Amino acid sequence: MRYRDIEIVLLSTAALFTFVTGFIIYFVFLYRNRQLKNKQEQEQLHAGFRQELLKTRIEMQDQTLDRVSREIHDNITQVLSFVKLNLALVNTPDEERRTEKISESRELVSQAISDLRDLSKSLSLEHITRQGLVKTIQAEAARLTKSGMISATVTTEGDIFPLGEQRELVLFRIFQESINNALKHANACNFKIVLQYIPEMFILTLEDNGCGFSLAEALKKDGSGLKNMENRAALIGAVAVISSKPGSGCKIKISLNPTKNTVYPDGYSNSTG
Amino acid sequence: MKHLITTYLYDVILLGVAMIGIIRFNQQTLPFRILAIAAICTLSLVILEDIFIARYQNNAPIYHIEAISGYTFYTLIYYHLFTDKLIKRFVIFSLIILIPFSIYNAIYLQSFIKIFPTFVNLPTLGLLAIMSLLLFNQMLTAPSHVPLLRQSVFWYNSAILFYSTTKFLNIGLSNTYTRDPSLDNIVFYLWYFTDYIFALLQGIALFIGVKSYKTHAL
Numbered sequence: 001m002r003y004r005d006i007e008i009v010l011l012s013t014a015a016l017f018t019f020v021t022g023f024i025i026y027f028v029f030l031y032r033n034r035q036l037k038n039k040q041e042q043e044q045l046h047a048g049f050r051q052e053l054l055k056t057r058i059e060m061q062d063q064t065l066d067r068v069s070r071e072i073h074d075n076i077t078q079v080l081s082f083v084k085l086n087l088a089l090v091n092t093p094d095e096e097r098r099t100e101k102i103s104e105s106r107e108l109v110s111q112a113i114s115d116l117r118d119l120s121k122s123l124s125l126e127h128i129t130r131q132g133l134v135k136t137i138q139a140e141a142a143r144l145t146k147s148g149m150i151s152a153t154v155t156t157e158g159d160i161f162p163l164g165e166q167r168e169l170v171l172f173r174i175f176q177e178s179i180n181n182a183l184k185h186a187n188a189c190n191f192k193i194v195l196q197y198i199p200e201m202f203i204l205t206l207e208d209n210g211c212g213f214s215l216a217e218a219l220k221k222d223g224s225g226l227k228n229m230e231n232r233a234a235l236i237g238a239v240a241v242i243s244s245k246p247g248s249g250c251k252i253k254i255s256l257n258p259t260k261n262t263v264y265p266d267g268y269s270n271s272t273g
Numbered sequence: 274m275k276h277l278i279t280t281y282l283y284d285v286i287l288l289g290v291a292m293i294g295i296i297r298f299n300q301q302t303l304p305f306r307i308l309a310i311a312a313i314c315t316l317s318l319v320i321l322e323d324i325f326i327a328r329y330q331n332n333a334p335i336y337h338i339e340a341i342s343g344y345t346f347y348t349l350i351y352y353h354l355f356t357d358k359l360i361k362r363f364v365i366f367s368l369i370i371l372i373p374f375s376i377y378n379a380i381y382l383q384s385f386i387k388i389f390p391t392f393v394n395l396p397t398l399g400l401l402a403i404m405s406l407l408l409f410n411q412m413l414t415a416p417s418h419v420p421l422l423r424q425s426v427f428w429y430n431s432a433i434l435f436y437s438t439t440k441f442l443n444i445g446l447s448n449t450y451t452r453d454p455s456l457d458n459i460v461f462y463l464w465y466f467t468d469y470i471f472a473l474l475q476g477i478a479l480f481i482g483v484k485s486y487k488t489h490a491l
Contacts, residue, residue, distance in 0.1 A: 009446055009459055016442050024431050027409055031427075034416040 052235055053166060056173045063176055068119050079112045133168040134160055134195055137175055141193060149183060151190050158197030163258050167236040171204055174229050178206040178252050186210020186250060200259050206252040212244045279465045280323060286469055287316040290476040297482045304353040305425055309479055311346035333387055340390045341375040344397040347433060351404045354426060360407055367400050394444055398437040405434040425478040432474030439467040
């Protein structure tokens, strides 16, 4: 009887020890599998993010090249043609008129050089990184206002802090898209840009006074631009809220918590992704 | 003599665990700071047990204190490790129920002075086993970048699962075979073997001291 009891004690203990140890070993393997699966998913997300970022960069470059081409055609070519005309008139015997033409030409050439310098700067995406989002938007707004296409005003609130290169590029691209929409579809004449830097929160508000639209219908018809904006905002961990009504312009509000971790790598880094 | 060596070896292991807890205290997150405090308390209570046995041949009062204090510490650790609000509420609720019950048990059911608190130990061990399984489940739903064996939470949870299940069996065996001296010996060594492993696993958890597995979650 005693041996039988000893057997029961030892067997039950051994069975329980084996079961618990087995369970823990099984858990270790299960956990490792989950880790691998998660890693793969994470890598897929990263690849998607990099692809979307590349697309954003290409779109920005396209838009910049379009603008540069227009600027060269509408502005610099005109200025230089005018200089050419002036120089053709330099042969006049009237000394005073000749001096006036040369002086005028010099000013025009200076203006062309200045415009070309601005253009060359805007050709590079790196200057957005160097200048930061606020200065780039301010420069773009000043250029738009100067061109007479639209009156753009920029307001900055709070202490400016960097949001990370990738986030700023994406935000700038959203800004460009909304400007495009305001010019092409909304026929707006005023465009308000507000950048609010609140601790642990950044809010970019883009508002035009154009013809507006019904959001539901726009999404039904061809809302890819609007959807793009929302998707891009989500890409950097931000939330885009678009509101518009026919006749009352359009407002896009992008809220981003820069301290919040996103699933994407290099969210804060300076790498180009 | 053999019993004494076994008991003192347990004291030495607990001392080591408590030392690790003290040395690494500042590097630990809140749940593992609680674990370090729990290790120090366990060491103090085990020393008191030895003193009580030597002087009064009875350490039941210390077991009563140990049963509920251990559960309180481990439950508080789980409270900080769980992310699900419902489970957190369940953890606190179990504590609210069991503390008054352990007092009631010590006064009316299993005398504080004489009897081992089985009525408190059995439900607490069962609840701890459930909590450890729930935490394993939580870990699977949000795996961390950190290798599992380098996570304190894994070692702590394994310790609790091992302790709660084997102690449950040990209590059952003790109650059944307590009158047979040869079997009592086996049960005694099993009891201490479980305690050694439990203490060692806690020591590993405190030694690794990864800041928090939650912050590494994907």
